[in-house]
Amino acid sequence: xxxxxxxxxxxxxxxxxxxxxxxxxxxxxxxxxxxxxxxxxxxxxxxxxxxxxxxxxxxxxxxxxxxxxxxxxxxxxxxxxxxxxxxxxxxxxxxxxxxxxxxxxxxxxxxxxxxxxxxxxxxxxxxxxxxxxxxxxxxxxxxxxxxxxxxxxxxxxxxxxxxxxxxxxxxxxxxxxxxxxxxxxxxxxxxxxxxxxxxxxxxxxxxxxxxxxxxxxxxxxxxxxxxxxxxxxxxxxxxxxxxxxxxxxxxxxxxxxxxxxxxxxxxxxxxxxxxxxxxxxxxxxxxxxxxxxxxxxxxxxxxx
Amino acid sequence: xxxxxxxxxxxxxxxxxxxxxxxxxxxxxxxxxxxxxxxxxxxxxxxxxxxxxxxxxxxxxxxxxxxxxxxxxxxxxxxxxxxxxxxxxxxxxxxxxxxxxxxxxxxxxxxxxxxxxxxxxxxxxxxxxxxxxxxxxxxxxxxxxxxxxxxxxxxxxxxxxxxxxxxxxxxxxxxxxxxxxxxxxxxxxxxxxxxxxxxxxxxxxxxxxxxxxxxxxxxxxxxxxxxxxxxxxxxxxxxxxxxxxxxxxxxxxxxxxxxxxxxxxxxxxxxxxxxxxxxxxxxxxxxxxxxxxxxxxxxxxxxxxxxxxx
Numbered sequence: 348x349x350x351x352x353x354x355x356x357x358x359x360x361x362x363x364x365x366x367x368x369x370x371x372x373x374x375x376x377x378x379x380x381x382x383x384x385x386x387x388x389x390x391x392x393x394x395x396x397x398x399x400x401x402x403x404x405x406x407x408x409x410x411x412x413x414x415x416x417x418x419x420x421x422x423x424x425x426x427x428x429x430x431x432x433x434x435x436x437x438x439x440x441x442x443x444x445x446x447x448x449x450x451x452x453x454x455x456x457x458x459x460x461x462x463x464x465x466x467x468x469x470x471x472x473x474x475x476x477x478x479x480x481x482x483x484x485x486x487x488x489x490x491x492x493x494x495x496x497x498x499x500x501x502x503x504x505x506x507x508x509x510x511x512x513x514x515x516x517x518x519x520x521x522x523x524x525x526x527x528x529x530x531x532x533x534x535x536x537x538x539x540x541x542x543x544x545x546x547x548x549x550x551x552x553x554x555x556x557x558x559x560x561x562x563x564x565x566x567x568x569x570x571x572x573x574x575x576x577x578x579x580x581x582x583x584x585x586x587x588x589x590x591x592x593x594x595x596x597x598x599x600x601x602x603x604x605x606x607x608x609x610x611x612x613x614x615x616x617x618x619x620x621x622x623x624x625x626x627x628x629x630x631x632x633x634x635x636x637x638x639x640x641x642x643x644x645x646x647x648x649x650x651x
Numbered sequence: 652x653x654x655x656x657x658x659x660x661x662x663x664x665x666x667x668x669x670x671x672x673x674x675x676x677x678x679x680x681x682x683x684x685x686x687x688x689x690x691x692x693x694x695x696x697x698x699x700x701x702x703x704x705x706x707x708x709x710x711x712x713x714x715x716x717x718x719x720x721x722x723x724x725x726x727x728x729x730x731x732x733x734x735x736x737x738x739x740x741x742x743x744x745x746x747x748x749x750x751x752x753x754x755x756x757x758x759x760x761x762x763x764x765x766x767x768x769x770x771x772x773x774x775x776x777x778x779x780x781x782x783x784x785x786x787x788x789x790x791x792x793x794x795x796x797x798x799x800x801x802x803x804x805x806x807x808x809x810x811x812x813x814x815x816x817x818x819x820x821x822x823x824x825x826x827x828x829x830x831x832x833x834x835x836x837x838x839x840x841x842x843x844x845x846x847x848x849x850x851x852x853x854x855x856x857x858x859x860x861x862x863x864x865x866x867x868x869x870x871x872x873x874x875x876x877x878x879x880x881x882x883x884x885x886x887x888x889x890x891x892x893x894x895x896x897x898x899x900x901x902x903x904x905x906x907x908x909x910x911x912x913x914x915x916x917x918x919x920x921x922x923x924x925x926x927x928x929x930x931x932x933x934x935x936x937x938x939x940x941x942x943x944x945x946x947x948x949x950x951x952x953x954x955x956x957x958x959x960x961x
Contacts, residue, residue, distance in 0.1 A: 385763075392770050397773050498937070606899075609790060
């Protein structure tokens with residue numbers, strides 16, 4: 348869904364959120380033969396992209412004996428749904444705590460990003476001040492950096508702060524490294540709201556915060572939702588920093604905990620896949636909710 | 652606070668009339684972001700640079716400066732240059748394959764056909780799903796005897812014995828499969844960025860090309876592809892950064908192989924930190940990696956100019 352208030356003179360194609368429909372290429376009638384070829388191509392793409400997750404799902408309902416059988420079957424012969432209950436008490440790692448850890452870190456890091464990025468994005472989109480471009484440049488620079496390359500520095504710093512092996516450390520790290528994208532996307536949405544809207548509200552006596560929350564938020568919420576979903580999914584899947592910062596098994600998120608199954612003498616793959624399915628479904632659903640904004644909205648500001 | 656006036660999103664052209672008071676007024680709004688950027692991104696970078704010149708014991712005690720000894724250790728490590736070359740291969744092959752396949756995928760997803768929306772949703776899955784988990788299912792699939800991918804390869808006759816080639820036991824094959832996984836998980840973002848670029852191709856231009864008698868191939872390479880330049884530039888840049896920094900795929904696929912025959916710079920950093928507890932040497936190598944990223948990005952931005960409009 349596009350922002351309803353478009354800046355005057357702005358072509359719809361340039362708006363931060365183009366609607367999901369394309370307007371080029373396919374207006375004309377397509378012959379049936381061509382259509383069938385396209386559908387076949389589409390079907391092949393679909394099958395390739397769901398293949399690993401289908402393997403995962405089928406594996407998750409097999410027994411350990413079945414999944415480690417030297418004569419494996421492609422499809423499950425029986426459906427062992429009880430795996431989804433039993434897997435949580437597997438001895439390799441405390442999976443319930445790992446799930447809680449993933450949830451706590453992702454939720455709080457996302458909240459922190461929202462709290463920090465929204466005011467910055469709003470202000471830099473609305474007001475000129477000396478240093479504004481420096482700030483935006485700084486935001487882009489952090490976009491180029493990822494926790495992986497800074498891990499040794501982060502490790503030493505959080506040891507010094509006595510925050511090593513805590514959720515708080517990972518909340519800060521996740522928030523900091525996802526901040527730039529959130530600022531960037533919200534900035535482009537706030538910039539799409541004409542400043543006249545703000546000025547009118549201010550003339551009516553609304554304070555700055557009231558203008559942000561009551562006037563702007565209803566207009567830019569698609570940008571906020573996109574930023575929230577992106578941040579949340581990135582935190583949910585974060586791996587490199589968690590691997591080094593969180594050493595206690597119970598503190599680790601699922602992404603780190605699951606790697607402990609690799610190279611074991613008798614890996615319980617059926618449990619690995621059950622947990623993976625449970626961890627993947629929520630974030631895939633979240634991503635699908637913002638699918639329309641992935642085309643265009645994502646790269647608004649950089650792709651023109 | 653009341654001093655700053657509403658301004659447009661456009662950078663001002665003339666000399667700013669506001670002074671430092673406006674910067675101070677902006678602080679409550681941008682201050683928290685600045686604290687987070689300085690405290691958790693830039694400061695650790697400084698810590699890393701400093702640590703790279705110190706002698707830090709396994710228990711984490713700083714024993715003073717050693718000059719550039721840590722860098723000497725990094726570069727004199729016999730496996731360093733093979734790992735360096737492998738890192739370049741990793742980035743170039745993964746990014747190139749990703750872009751070529753994504754161009755094809757975007758063409759398919761850009762055409763109208765019943766069910767297109769479902770196909771587009773399916774393409775998102777590897778983007779949202781944890782890379783660790785996606786890699787683990789491939790790792791399992793390649794296991795000798797019981798791995799389902801290996802079984803399939805035996806069933807179709809591509810592999811002779813169910814023992815397979817020990818796909819994940821042999822550094823070369825494990826690395827090759829890691830490239831396959833890396834391409835797979837990079838496709839969604841790249842494809843969607845190209846799709847966004849395809850939306851900017853004006854219908855009239857395509858119509859005109861058709862009128863002039865240009866065939867589909869000619870239209871694609873002569874008209875569509877040049878229009879995709881900026882979308883491709885951004886997609887390639889972000890992919891280079893992501894692939895260079897990628898840890899989970901190689902960690903899962905090659906992590907249990909002894910030696911250094913499937914490592915990239917990124918996995919070597921983590922081996923220094925986790926296996927050898929040499930945070931000082933790891934810092935030096937991280938600085939090297941950091942510099943490589945900066946150089947690649949700087950050269951790329953200078954040559955391709957992907958973000959003219961910032």
